[in-house]
Amino acid sequence: MTAKLTIDRTVCGGGGLCAITYPKLFRLADDGHAVALATELDDTDDIAAVEDLVACCPTEAITLTSG
Structure with a gap:
């Protein structure tokens, strides 16, 4: 399975929960x-x-879609 990761920066409030929780894939x-930090994901753990x-x-602000 692959998934596409996107962030709507116009909606992001900058709280940093994503970057703190999963710095492998997010930063502020x-x-x-x-x-x-990656937009195409294929690792099931990610x-x-x-x-x-x-x-x-x-x-x-975070969206994950199949494909």
Whole structure:
């Protein structure tokens, strides 16, 4: 399975939960908004972790889609 990770930086509040929880795939840019370090995911552990973060993101800025 593969999945595509995107972050809507216009919605991101910069809370940093994603970067703190999963620094392998997220960081906060100099402007304070999240950046995805990878956009195409194929590791099942990475996909599962991002699915959890999607559910926890307070601004719903993180999206994970199949494909």
